[in-house]
Amino acid sequence: MPAATREAVAAAVRGLSKRFGSTQALDSVTLSFAAGEVHGLVGENGAGKSTLGKMIGGLYHPDSGEIEIFGSPVRRWDTKRAQDAGVVVIAQELCLVPALSVAQNVFLGRERSTFGVLHPGLVQRYAELEQVCGFGLPADAPVESLSIADQQKVEIMRALARDARIIVMDEPTSSLTADEAARLHEIMRWLRSRGTTVIYVTHFLEDVLENCDRVTVMRDGRVIRTSETATETKSGLVEAMLGEPADVLLPERPPPPSPEADPVVEMREVWSGTAVRGVSLAVRPGEIVGLAGLVGSGRTEIARALFGCDRVDSGEIRFCGRPVGARSPRASISRGMAMIPEDRRGQGLVLLRPTFENVTLPHLRGFSRAGVLARRAERAAVKELIDRLGVRPAQVDGDVSVYSGGNQQKVLFAKWLLGRPEFLILDEPTRGVDVGAKAKIYQLIVDIAASGTAVLLISSELEEVVGLSHRVHLVRQGALIGEVPADTSVDEILQRLFGVGEESRGES
Ligand SMILES: Nc1ncnc2c1ncn2[C@@H]1O[C@H](COP(=O)(O)OP(=O)(O)OP(=O)(O)O)[C@@H](O)[C@H]1O
Ligand SMILES: [Mg+2]
Incomplete structure (x- = not known):
């Protein structure tokens, strides 16, 4: 048999349809x-990308249509x-056994003997x-001790181990650093050179244009x-995804608070574990830092x-001018803080409860006083938020566990916004x-x-941080290494984060 050529078809789907309740997740896809x-594979949240991927991987069964493999x-x-x-399929929701080691997870299901020693x-x-x-x-680190980004790498290694x-x-790549994503793209090219087909679902359109041969837009x-990516542009893809021309413009930020305003939150020389080293910062009302x-x-x-998830070894945290005493996420919430964590599945959502309860969960006390009427007000408030965020399906009683990844993120957002916190931490x-x-x-x-x-505001997308914040602290190795004003160029920030030209600056 000749080596695989681009013309040979690895997988084909014809007239594939899938309905979940009232949602037509796939509509005759060929x-x-x-x-x-x-x-x-690109498209808005809920466009059907994951559903298509799962169907090719045998995780879902089509209502109609066929799949052909080789x-x-x-x-x-x-x-x-x-x-x-x-x-x-390397699913959007990671699927690892937390208590097993990296290597055991990599070879899981391949080798019965992996449950003991490798x-x-x-x-x-x-x-x-x-x-x-x-x-x-x-190889022997337990997966539960790894960050999300590292867990994702374990999944990738597992796919490679299966000779897919x-x-x-x-x-x-959603939780990988730029370097790690570049590495993954290299791996994709290597896979391609071996004749492996990679179906790459992502919201990073530049990555698609740079690394894919062809791209399919779903809506x-x-x-x-x-189409061939060589013939596509980012704005062309966005337009096809949304069905209309669109630009992600950063909105005008609110005016900065007066420098005399008392901070809502203050960290003074805070040390925590090995990761936070002598951090001092303050955020004032109405300020985005x-x-x-x-x-x-x-x-x-x-x-x-800050939020009370980790112990503070020394230093002080002040909230509304007073040192905070007992510290825990629960105590922080009752003081008026909120945090949207980085790991939305692990820390944010209760997947077994409907949308409505996920949104109201941290606020039950506030709403529960007046019984039925309050409950109605609460539902209305939730409905308004999910409409504003464009959660799909826009149902107050939706089943969050089956929402597309992006829609789960929106529900999580709604949950914290509902409380109108005095201080809000946004991580990615x-x-x-x-x-x-x-x-x-x-x-x-x-x-x-x-x-x-x-x-x-914490984000790996620097455009987002500099475009929304009033001022930005640069963080390196657990310490703040400087502060830059709004709209500093991304290039300059990167150079400082990587420590380019550091020695000369230090000596002068
Ligand atoms: N198991 C399920 N039960 C019910 N509805 C589902 C299920 N899986 C997906 N859906 C719905 O089907 C639609 C398509 O979802 P899918 O996960 O394929 O979107 P996606 O394109 O991957 O979006 P995202 O970019 O947010 O990951 C969504 O409206 C989703 O809520
Ligand atoms: Mg998806």
């Missing part, structure tokens, strides 16, 4: 993926058969995989078009120390949300600051 291509129609498709045929063959195999990936993960010929990667469960730093720089840990607020929702979230951040809330 599409083919060539052997040895990296094929981008020219053979599949029957009674399930994950086991899909894996045997070389199809692996045998020498696997140790060797792991070393080879590690050489390809260069992730630097220790078709790999669906559903938003694999409302339908394919809008498939950004934290810019590379992933792993300690941004999230600063937020966690737009991760995984589409361009349309991004604009809405930006507007909400600005609105909430304009209403007097003090906001601490």
